[in-house]
Amino acid sequence: MNDTQTYRKFDPWRVSPLKEESRKQIVSTHYFNVDQVSLSTPKAERFDRFVLQSTNGDGVGVLAQTDDGRIPLVEQYRIPNHRWTLEIPGGQAIRRNESTADVAARKLREEAGYTASSIVQFGRFINMPSFAAYHTSLFFATGLTPADRGSFGPETPRPDVRLFSLDEAYEMVVNGTIVDAKTIIAVLRLYAAPGHNLGQ
CATH class of the missing domain: 3.90.79.10 (Nucleoside Triphosphate Pyrophosphohydrolase)
Structure with a gap:
């Protein structure tokens, strides 16, 4: 086996490749909210994403x-x-x-x-x-x-x-x-x- 290869089951909780720098809520409604999230990585400058969150659970x-x-x-x-x-x-x-x-x-x-x-x-x-x-x-x-x-x-x-x-x-x-x-x-x-x- 090539030592550079890794064989493992899928791990959804492994370490994130991103760092969350800040988060603020920009929309609030009865059913959902929208957060503006600022992120960074070692290879990229800071960038923003928008995340929809449920207000009252699933x-x-x-x-x-x-x-x-x-x-x-x-x-x-x-x-x-x-x-x-x-x-x-x-x-x-x-x-x-x-x-x-x-x-x-x-x-x-x-x-x-x-x-x-x-x-x-x-x-x-x-x-x-x-x-x-x-x-x-x-x-x-x-x-x-x-x-x-x-x-x-x-x-x-x-x-x-x-x-x-x-x-x-x-x-x-x-x-x-x-x-x-x-x-x-x-x-x-x-x-x-x-x-x-x-x-x-």
């Missing part, structure tokens, strides 16, 4: 499944992209002490119109690691019971909920009909799970 996505195996997807109008999307219910905490599991139950009820006898977390991912320190936690909900839905924002006052089989949802991921990242990840994860069950 975002949440809820992949729910009815007793007959259908998945509720919510039609949402998304202002930044000027288009409609199909998404699993999701959102953020409205207060700092609201747990991700509580957010999941609330968003399932408000957006899809269901309560669940079982909600279990099955995943967590970084949305855009190049500019955001923002994670989404994914939950699997079963034992669904219809419930009254809540109120919605002005962009989609009363979004429609559509029910799809797992095969239909998977096909919409593959053909590009579903473009929302949390929904893509959740559907592919369920499709790959043994017995199509994330609760085991």
